[in-house]
Amino acid sequence: MNETLSKASIATLLAEQAYVSDDAIVMSVYLSFLLKKPLLIEGPAGVGKTEIAKVIAQILETKLIRLQCYEGLDASQALYEWNYQKQLLYLKMQEGSDLSLQEKEQQIFSDDFLMQRPLLQSISSEQVQVLLVDELDRADEEFESFFLELLSDWQLTIPEVGTRKAKSIPAVVVTSNRTRELSEALRRRCLYLWIDYPNFEKELQIVKAKLPNINEDLAEQICVFMKELRKMKLEKLPGVAETLDWATALSAMHIEHLDKDIVESTLGVIIKDWQDQRETQLSLNELFEKVGVKSKIG
Amino acid sequence: MQSFILRQTSLPRHVVQFSRYLREQGFSITSSEETDLLQALKNNISQSFDEHKFLHKAILVKKRQEFLQFDALYDSYWLELSRGEDAKKQDYQEKANKKKKSKGKDLQALKQWLYSGHIDEEKELASYSSFEAVTQQDFNSFLDTEYKDVQEVLRLLSKRLVNKESRRFVRSKKKKVLDVKNTIKASLKNGLEIRDFVFKKQKKKKLKLVLICDVSKSMELYSKFLIQFIYGFQQTVYKLNTFIFSTKLVPVSRILKDEDYAKVLAKLSEYVEHWSGGTxxxxxxxxxxxxxxxxxxxxxxxxxxxxxGWDTGETEDLESTMRLLHKRSNRIIWINPLAGNPAYRPSTKAMQIALPYIDVFTSAHNIDSLRRVVSHLHLKKHKPFSL
Incomplete structure (x- = not known):
């Protein structure tokens, strides 16, 4: 990890990568460098948690190794796996050879036959890498336990060959959508950052940073609309990712102002639940009044 | 007891005092966080008050709730520092007196809820008792021999409910599903000669349980059973989160984990304000x-x-809430003590709204009916209940 980076330079580098941050984000990223601690980021879906890891990789000019978590994720998918087909093939080819069983075994349990998965990859390089463990809450507690083992000692044990120590300690970013509570042990090993939906000003900044050519009025209307939409009691509130998708779509269609027809026909870009869509459609007039485009109400 | 906040002159003392202050507010701060904070502060990276706050926040906070509380606590910490010790002492005294008074009131409320649903003599006795006369013995009477039966049935209930097949596999002695990968792996050690086959099965995994229990006035009649039910359940099931509600929802799992039943009741009475209120x-x-x-x-x-299902409040959000809970959870079981009565119809507005989203609708108001529920409970999701 690069501890020579100052806090101010991190703020600048984040901005250069078009990541609109705030003081809390900058401080957390900086401290994770300084203290060499993983950064645990929680928050609703689509607010830019994963993006932070990508931006850190760009800042450090290194590779991003991503481990997408899911229920049932186990060591063979997260740590390593032996290439059994290749081992079998090798043994077949060696059937007539003079190699002893012990020699054969040594051969087939060497690096040539080892398939490195994200966690092993992240500690196998001399250069510091960024390890993104995405949506850790989706994985089960068993996985969390062996991930903890890695975070504690920065080494992995492969029974056939022994213990592998980290050549360099990766910058680790762990994200969670809070579909289950992560363990206290894991929290203690990480720095914690909560990212919520942005306020109007921040969201507008994000839209303008990601889509520099967007019509200013449209960008503002989109952000006010999203702010009001998030006040509704919807099942799945749209995140910044949805705002950006919507802004990109409307911008590509050369739309300059929101109106009811446009919103109705593109609602699927920001709302992904049919019940939510229905409720939004019923509240469109009210939403438009708040956005301040009364004249456009059809 | 809360410690007084004093102006500290050294960094380590400040770190220790501030961490202690946060711990008193429920934060889980260990020496590891204190060390990190000290290391960061020594690097002198925070220049403004806000930067100083963000630095503390980034290191000491570990949960969302803590994240949301932190700013206010940080500000109040510095405010209290500036107030001085005397004022602080006075504040604490006032707070302590206030707490003492309200504790008495709450305990009486719980006692009333527990007793008033039973026979008249008990009710009368309860109403004559002053707060001081409420002894632990009163509450202990709820832990009679019947409680052991309750625990046994709850253990059975949780056993029937909590097993689900996981996506993970484990080795199996039953020769049903061949584990090709591990068979080959085992054979490699014998120079590719397959001597034994390895079999696998899906691992059983434990489901989580969430218990939400109504303790309003209309449930008084079943109060003894309910208290035994929630206490016994929490003591029996490892992954259980319990909430009680009348006019508002209160999480009570931590309280119920105490093995001393009298202590549990005393704590419950402190935390829950609306025993016997409206629903x-x-x-x-x-x-x-x-x-x-x-x-x-x-x-x-x-x-x-x-x-x-008797509701005296707004039911405006009930449908969307039930829909979401139904969609996200494994299943919703609604135990209605009234449903055991053959003449009962779930005609209240709240019940009507909730019914389409309930997977199992059943009755239990005492140990026998609970035992019946367990024996008839199916593991598969039920179709929505309709009469």
């Missing part, structure tokens, strides 16, 4: 959805609601 099912479930559903409810969670 606000809609609002209470909405509170649950907003505050806890994200972290507690997923496809591995079973929600058990114990309520008679």
């Amino acid at each position: 606000r099912i809609g609002e209470s479930l909405y509170q649950f959805k907003e505050r806890y559903s994200n972290s507690l409810i997923d496809q591995d969670a079973i929600i058990i609601i114990v309520s008679d």
